[in-house]
Amino acid sequence: MKYIIAIIKPHRLDPVRDALAQIGINGMTVTEVQGYGRQRGQKEIYRGAEYEVHFLPKVKLEVATDDAVAEQAVEAIQQTAHTGQIGDGKIFVLDLNQVVRIRTGETDAAAL
């Protein structure tokens, strides 16, 4: 199984969720994060002193999938989160050994 971690722009979250639903993925976990990369931060000003906020608000998506769907999922995220502008984010895919559904104790594929 795969553990997909995607860093995306916050306003792309809804479309990505829809895109994943269309390929049958109905579970995910989302975290607010701060991203640092090529995209430069916002210039802010406070009481006459300018400063740069280095980190930009991003959303981190974590989705566990079967190996079979993983590729599709990555593609779906890449295409839907894509705006073409700098700072669109990244997708990371890791191997996943085991999954347990807490409610039922089911494991692996059955737990997804």
Place this chain on the structure above:
Amino acid sequence: MKYIIAIIKPHRLDPVRDALAQIGINGMTVTEVQGYGRQRGQKEIYRGAEYEVHFLPKVKLEVATDDAVAEQAVEAIQQTAHTGQIGDGKIFVLDLNQVVRIRTGETDAAAL
């Protein structure tokens, strides 16, 4: 070593921490996250318009363990976080290559 990621209901955090302590795990990292799954979100209402909040507050637990304890840890989490109601969450287990304790520079088992 294993890297265990568990998504649980917020109010189960304290019991889970206790359960892990009992099997000798005394370190963990916790993040507030938003979960999306079978459990439906809360219906909210604002100024005459109803809407569904799709994401529900969950807590993400990250625990790095020795291979030896990992199974026990997963079981402890599953049993303590379990309420039997939809939305109880999931446990994901990944392989972990290396651990470093920043304070001492110790690595792997010694760093846990």
Place this chain on the structure above:
Amino acid sequence: MKYIIAIIKPHRLDPVRDALAQIGINGMTVTEVQGYGRQRGQKEIYRGAEYEVHFLPKVKLEVATDDAVAEQAVEAIQQTAHTGQIGDGKIFVLDLNQVVRIRTGETDAAAL
């Protein structure tokens, strides 16, 4: 490739970011987390009742790197986040299968 997860003290974030930049790593994702470990929480008091806040504010850094740089990166983080005091945090290194840059669709090394 490697996926490095580091839990550090919040005020070490800036130096660590600089240190990583010096070895050519210019992307990372940061999350506010709550840590639990040997470092004891803060005693707080409210309306005549004392209590311990078990979790302490930490910052989680996630950095994806080439295998080649990974070791250097871990070392840079360990040395810069280090204060010598309890609660300095930990570094975890996981294997990373795949990376995609959402903006361009580039993958793996090219996407970092």
Place this chain on the structure above:
Amino acid sequence: MISKFMPKKLFVAAAGAVMLSVPAAAEVSAETAYVFNTLLFLVGGFLVMWMAAGFAMLEAGLVRSKNVGEICLKNISLFGVACIMYLLMGYNVMYNGVDGGYIGTFLPWSADDAAATAAEGATFDANYAAASDFFFQVVFVATAASVVSGTVAERIKLFPFLIFTVVLTGVIYPIQGAWQWGGGWLSEMGFVDFAGSTIVHSCGGWAALIGAIILGPRIGKFTEDGKVRPMPGSSMPLATLGTFILWVGWFGFNGSSQLALGSAVDAVAISNVYLNTNMAACGGLIAAMLVTKLVYKKVDLSMVLNGALAGLVSITAGPDTPTPLIATLIGAVGGVLVVFAVPAIDKLKIDDTVGAISVHLICGIWGTMAVPLTNADASFVTQLIGVASIGAFVSLTSAIAWFALKATVGIRLSAEEEELGSDLAELGLEAYPEFGRGSQKLSF
């Protein structure tokens, strides 16, 4: 001797007896009345000035956190603009030489207190210090402008909004105000608007309505399939605080609109106004609470707050004539109106961020039309003429102003700026830099 441990009620009766035994002149002297009247304006003035804080907090609570700083800025700066414009011309356009007509003179205001402060032979016919009157009047202007800021929040550009405020407070508001309070044609016709349901609240409401239409809704407010997507306000306690501030300020707004405190008759009238104002707010909020519970099963706090304000706006045209129970009912009707007006305006795809159109325009009209119910001196027809003529005038002139701004400097933030939030776009700062910005995106 007055003993303090006597019960309240009895003690007062006793004190009354003491008073009567004093062989004093029964009347209020002319100079004393002058002081009382001036005091009434000053106390009323600081209370109404305080309403500016109420609007700021209400609106800060009802917008999303990425726009909170800008709405604070708008509310405090519009107050500044309104005061300056009213000084430069507004007051005299409204009060100077209207004489049954349509408009006064475009001149800066200045005080003339010579008669009352003459070293010898001072007379007190002016009844109050000139500046106290100006101070009281000027805070009303700002109220009208505050109404607009709430409706067009989260998408309008700062300086175009302030330019509109210049026009509204320097020209539009004073002209229609002249028709009634300046002694113009409407007042001659017998129109009744005690403290400004129409002249202040509806006036602001019309300008807001036209602004909202020309500006268009916030991005994402209405989905493609025609549904309304709520954008919950960032802080309910601030919205509640704002409502309470407005409520307190309203005692000045309505109470001091009696314009005199120099006699028992005036004191009685003002007391009735205070009580009715209070009861109408109570009626409005309780009605809104019960109706939202019935209709939506849950009680929407933001609506209840609007309900209290609806009650206040509703009673403002005639807080002097009803009994307290009738005042409660007039307020309650306002509270019900607002609960239905908010979704109705949403249906029309008009995006009113804080519900100001429902509260100030709809209830302003209702309040004005309700005056004849308890005031024999008022007639439905005249009230209707007043509402309609002011509505037409303000809508027309506002539309011209909004369109002129749109065609020249532009009135709307770019989509990108709106997405980012007006705080970062126009102020370069965040209202709550440490409280997890961005989280609002997770609500959907």
Place this chain on the structure above:
Amino acid sequence: MISKFMPKKLFVAAAGAVMLSVPAAAEVSAETAYVFNTLLFLVGGFLVMWMAAGFAMLEAGLVRSKNVGEICLKNISLFGVACIMYLLMGYNVMYNGVDGGYIGTFLPWSADDAAATAAEGATFDANYAAASDFFFQVVFVATAASVVSGTVAERIKLFPFLIFTVVLTGVIYPIQGAWQWGGGWLSEMGFVDFAGSTIVHSCGGWAALIGAIILGPRIGKFTEDGKVRPMPGSSMPLATLGTFILWVGWFGFNGSSQLALGSAVDAVAISNVYLNTNMAACGGLIAAMLVTKLVYKKVDLSMVLNGALAGLVSITAGPDTPTPLIATLIGAVGGVLVVFAVPAIDKLKIDDTVGAISVHLICGIWGTMAVPLTNADASFVTQLIGVASIGAFVSLTSAIAWFALKATVGIRLSAEEEELGSDLAELGLEAYPEFGRGSQKLSF
């Protein structure tokens, strides 16, 4: 001519000289006194009304964020309910025909100002406009009800709470109020309670105490091993703001309870009341600060805020007789009391969310018993009788009301709803939708 650049003190003396040289009547005319008295009630009234905002902010700051919206709603709606009930019956139950007895008449209030507003031969024996008195009295009722809302917060259901408020403000408060301020048996006996340490604050406090006992503590407040688990309030600045608002409002609460401003004697008395009220608050907060520092090594802000309020409640029964230094000490004792009362009440496993029982009940009793220390007209025995009889009456009737509600509609949220928070459960919204809900769960 009065020159403004003279120093304050001297200038006043000079102005005094000018005044004296005027051959005017020295006394205050009857009608002028009537206006002054009415004004005193109106200013006092809007100040006390403002206290409703203070309670709302204090309680909003001291509950957890998942219950902030509901506590705002409760505070604004209880004000509405209190005003309406007092109009419908409360006022007349309290003041109409008590005559040394126990209860007035169950009739709606209406104004009678005929004597003062008669076109000819007006007399001013009534001393003030009827509605100004009603307005001032009605805001006190709401205060008593506000006390309850804080104690039972975070677990009570909205509508049952409001029904209790109906009973409290329509029946319970007015009846015990009649005993003293209505000229009933307690006042005949010589009980002294200037502005309501017992009649307003303890009354609310008893109702809150009984409510807290019947309702039970919040889930998780007391752990199985008997420890107290603190549930820190969500916003210290809002709690601070609420305290300041209450402090300001208290000048109206106590000051205008002099009930007359129509003479120099009254003006002096009110001034003393203002100063003593202020000093007692200072004493309470400084004492609470020092004691918490000594006992806990740290200064607990929430306790200091309670200390200021404790000082205010403590002086309320007799703000007219002490010197300012004694007033400071009376307040200081209140501040100390509250620091020890809060954990003591916790030990009894009574869950008082905002500390209202400690502040309003305990210090209300202390303040009432402290009156004889500086007021020769008061006796300890009579004060004790007043405290005890009102305590017994309010406790009993509250218990009946709470139990009746519990047995019928139920008063408590389900465990699940309480866990979720009353905002989502009853209002269907969040008070701070963008500020990371759920985080409170991480505090333990």
Place this chain on the structure above:
Amino acid sequence: MISKFMPKKLFVAAAGAVMLSVPAAAEVSAETAYVFNTLLFLVGGFLVMWMAAGFAMLEAGLVRSKNVGEICLKNISLFGVACIMYLLMGYNVMYNGVDGGYIGTFLPWSADDAAATAAEGATFDANYAAASDFFFQVVFVATAASVVSGTVAERIKLFPFLIFTVVLTGVIYPIQGAWQWGGGWLSEMGFVDFAGSTIVHSCGGWAALIGAIILGPRIGKFTEDGKVRPMPGSSMPLATLGTFILWVGWFGFNGSSQLALGSAVDAVAISNVYLNTNMAACGGLIAAMLVTKLVYKKVDLSMVLNGALAGLVSITAGPDTPTPLIATLIGAVGGVLVVFAVPAIDKLKIDDTVGAISVHLICGIWGTMAVPLTNADASFVTQLIGVASIGAFVSLTSAIAWFALKATVGIRLSAEEEELGSDLAELGLEAYPEFGRGSQKLSF
């Protein structure tokens, strides 16, 4: 009969006519004037007391969230300390037997109202109730102390700060106050400071400046390469609310500094003061808005708020003499000054957390020096002597006090405590426990 539907302006004229026809004594009676004057102090007093809440909210909004609880605590406790110290000695040091000299007597204050409350032959030369004067004066002291708390926020220890407050309010403020308002040497020389641009605001400002220098900047405020690292305030709406509260309170601050309301002349003067105070605030904020937009391309809300306050401080020395337009300009100059003073003070590596030095000290000086522009009784030289002598005195005595504290108990939090935040370090609690603490660390 007075018909309510007449237009405001005309109606008043009509009422005036009615009034004149009454054959009443034209003058204000001595006792009526006594009541008016007392009332002026009481209303002014509660308004200025309310400013304490304004400072608390402003400062709570402008510090980072980890220090919000402590700044709330400081603001409420310094008020307590100030009132107690002024009672114990401050008032008499300032007003008792100064007689053209430098200092009064170190004695507790007590009221003497015997003449006005005598059962027989009462006289009203005192002009107002003693406690009303004390109450009004005492709230000024607290204002001076509040200025200090904002500047030294986020790094000073709580109790050393309060000890400094003891010295400031018990000794430093009263002595320099005695020079002018107590009838000391400065007043004899003809110095003019109507409501305290120098005596209150600059006094606080100097104490703050010296404190900031001795204390040093917050950790991280100035980077090694000499750049300023901004530390944005945690809540813009609270800062805005605080500004509005201060604005409202300022009507009491300046208006009631007329010290008498017992005649039409006074009523006119107070009205002018109200209006000028309001216009100066408007001028200050609009000027600050325009200048920040020009200089920085964006409008810095925190600067605009400072601009409004700058306007208010600037007009405080002479709100009685300018026309409203000139008052607007005086305020506007203050608003411009503050925009440039804030970064200039940063450049000097003096860390003024909320900008209080720029607002209160710089504009206090400007306002004092601007008096001769509109007041023929004032001279630039005397004004300069006043500013300089008070500056020297307050700076010197403050320096002694700060150094003594530094040498004994220490005034600064340890680096670790500062990093952790003063809330956890000194209060043991968090101001916003549920809103994601720690996030501020991500801003850089």
